[in-house]
Amino acid sequence: MFAVVETGGKQLKAMAGQSIFIEKIPGKSGEKVSLKNIVMLVNGKDSKVGNPYVKGAVVNGEILEQGKTDKVIVYKMRPKKRYRVKRGHRQQFSKILIENIEFDGKVIAKAEDVKKPHATKSKKEEIKLEEAQEEKATKKAAKKK
Secondary structure, eight states: OEEEEEETTEEEEEETTOEEEEEOOSOOTTOEEEEOOEEEEEETTEEEEOSSSOTTEEEEEEEEEEEEOOOEEEEEEETTTTEEEEEEEOOEEEEEEEEEEEETTEEEEETTTSOOOOOOOOHHHHHHHHHHHHHHHHHHHHHHO
């Protein structure tokens, strides 16, 4: 079961139990939020498409985090004209955990109902991750000196 949600001028696929990154919405971490611009609902072979939105459909979630993405450098240059402009941009975002999807007042998908695959890492993967973290830490320490 998933829903296609429109927010911030973009359409995103939202599934119960999944966290999504959207353009910043007002609110603090831990607050509940309802997304009402649902473009499409899909439940196996059964699907509902809105015109433009599905009436009675709501995606409920919780704001996990408010933040900014990594900086994007914008550099403009005109050759032989001595024109150079360098600017940076950090887009603000909200990370939302999708708790449930409702249609006509009935919950049709819950986060608790979704089976999460067990994230089992092999010993080799764990050792590689630890080595990479240690290497990063040593590089940071060397830069500070």
